[in-house]
Amino acid sequence: MFAYLLRRVLYAIPILIGVNLLTFALFFVVNTPDDMARLQLGAKHVTPEAIERWKSEHGYDKPLLINQAAEGRAQFTDTIFFQHSAAMFVFEFGKGDDGRDIGTEIRNRMGPSLAIALPVFVIGLLVNITFALLMVFFRATYLDLWGVVLCVVLMSISGLFYIIAGQYFIASLWKLLPISGFAGGINGLPFILLPVLVSVVAGIGGGSRWYRTIFIEEIGKDYVRTARAKGLSELRVLFRHVLKNGMIPILTGAVVVIPTLFMGSLITESFFGIPGLGSYTIDAIQAQDFAVVRAMVFLGSVLYIVGLILTDLSYSWVDPRVRLQ
């Protein structure tokens, strides 16, 4: 078990190096620091001096890979690659264009992101499984058929529509909940309800349909026939056998997203004014703050890989046939 974990972590390193090199290529080679400076300074006719000043302020005035001017180890350490790309391995993200430390921002903003994303994840999972089981229970009836059609209809509605409609009707027309904003602790509850509600509803269509397919596949298997032959009631078959076995693909599919919950949701957070990582990212994209985008890319990849490892672990947990070696 431990050896397996170690091997997976070691295997993750080359992938992170790949991500790092790719982001380095995207952000510094394709899009040179000069381009960045020009974008930030805005005007068409910026002076070379202004560009140089901007670059030195942000520490982008060094050579990309090898610093010929420096001595010894500094040849490699006093470069953009080492200071801005390789440093991310120890989670040193540097400063954003607004001068604030990206690492601190990330730590401060994880909480609000999680406050939205975690309830959405848990409630969404429960609601979707419930609907899927209902459809499976009534399978091959009109209830099931129309359930599936309803799922497809819900899936076809743009996520933006759910947010805009939710904000318009619930918050601004009926004034049930605040339209946007955030507060810490228990005071934040009313602010969280609407985004959670909207996100869960937006996910019902795709989620329920997907889980229904899994359960339907499971219900066609031999052990279900055996269980029925033993004279078990349909409900018992559904909950004791189908649900339990169907949870294997569902859980393993869900586990991979758990770490990425920290990242929050770009759209939801920005519409509801949640000061989380999602709105941080979206602001950075809109302000073309490449330092922040770069940090978020790296963080996202790390969390994704953690998710992959967790998925493998959860396989062995929910399915005793799987052994980790």
Add this chain to the structure above:
Amino acid sequence: MDIQPVILWTDGLIFALLAGVLVLAWGISRQEHLRAPWAAVGRRPMAMGAALVLGVFVVIGLLDSLHYREKLADSPVDKPQYSVEVLSAFDALVGTLRTRHEKTYSAPLAMHLYAKEFVDHDGQAVRAYPRLQFGGAHLRDAAERRPDLVRRSAIGMAQGLAASLLLFGVLAAWRARRTQVSLGEWLTRWGEGRLGWPGRTLVCMATLLLMLAGVLAHLAAGYHVFGTDKVGQDVLYITLKSIRTGLVIGTLTTLVTLPLAISLGIAAGYFRGWVDDAIQYVYTVLNSIPGVLLIAAAVLIVQGYIESNPELFDNAAARADVRLLALCLIMGMTSWTGLARLLRGEALKLSTLDYVDAARAFGVSHGRILSRHIFPNVFHLVLIAIVLDFSGLVLAEAVLSYVGVGVDPSMHSWGNMINGARLELAREPTVWWQLGAAFTFMFTLVLAANLFADGVRDAFDPRRESGR
């Protein structure tokens, strides 16, 4: 000749795609075993109804892809000069819908502007809602509006009905002749749904669509059916123009990366060993980067490139078009990994089968085994992936445009419409028509695509049993 055809990058690719689809369809129709699953799709009422709706969208999109520039009226004969504005066959078809600008917002089917202005009333300046320049301009006063709307709708509906009856008559006569039954017998079969294809659904859908088109056409001639936007443009026109953008993103994105996904996926599964390791490494790296961030970064970079090299593009339409194509490429780059992984698994399975072993034993080259034995057997997966991806991509465009890394702001797209209109919801009274129009059209297209995709998947995937 007073026009100059303009072929934008996406136009070329769209018509290449169309030609490819036609050639493919011709090839499929000649082989029984390839035709069978498509025939199964053709027997599903839901899928065929959806296909009809998709067809309407595609026709509008194709018309909107025939671009040209008009010759300037005062340009010399020997050295003609053309307008910088790029128009399309669709623009020519809808006529004045494009040019009838009001001052600012106006509600759907309104005859007055949305905002109050000082109007000259019997020589006195009064604050009132001024009349629209075009919307309802033929009416003398507000009391005439309702009867006029009813009259126009009725005429439109009647014409739509008449057109559909005419078409139905022609269809019935033709099919009855082809199947060598009497017209009465054919109609009975049609009514009882015993034609072997979903005749009732298709005819009902077509009637509905024709009537809708009739009503829209008659209303649009005298009003702004979906109102006007902030700068007074007709919202119906913008929504219809957005169809092309949605279709381009939905189709070209998968298309441009198909070669990559197919070749890498199959190669990984077939050759195994270090090839497999290398390809898996590449797609794990790409997969682990959050998609929207990769897209955002790449789009920002492309945007910077376009802005710093304005001399490469001779007009605004070409610039917006290149950005659209770049968006397709970038979105494709982040989404090919799913299909590649699927194909890898399938190729892994296929390459151990006896007939592939036999081919190898006979000394058939790798290239030939891949193209003759592996590729045809994974092709259905490719097809299903194309159809399934489409609706997700159309929806993604709206989100990306909202984030600010979508299509060019000057381009008509549902994402841009939503982005431009969402702040106006706070106004009193609400400006809802832009959002309404964009969401309705997007929903219709995506729903049709989803229903059609379900039909295709059920027909092609033999293991799939749809809810026994």
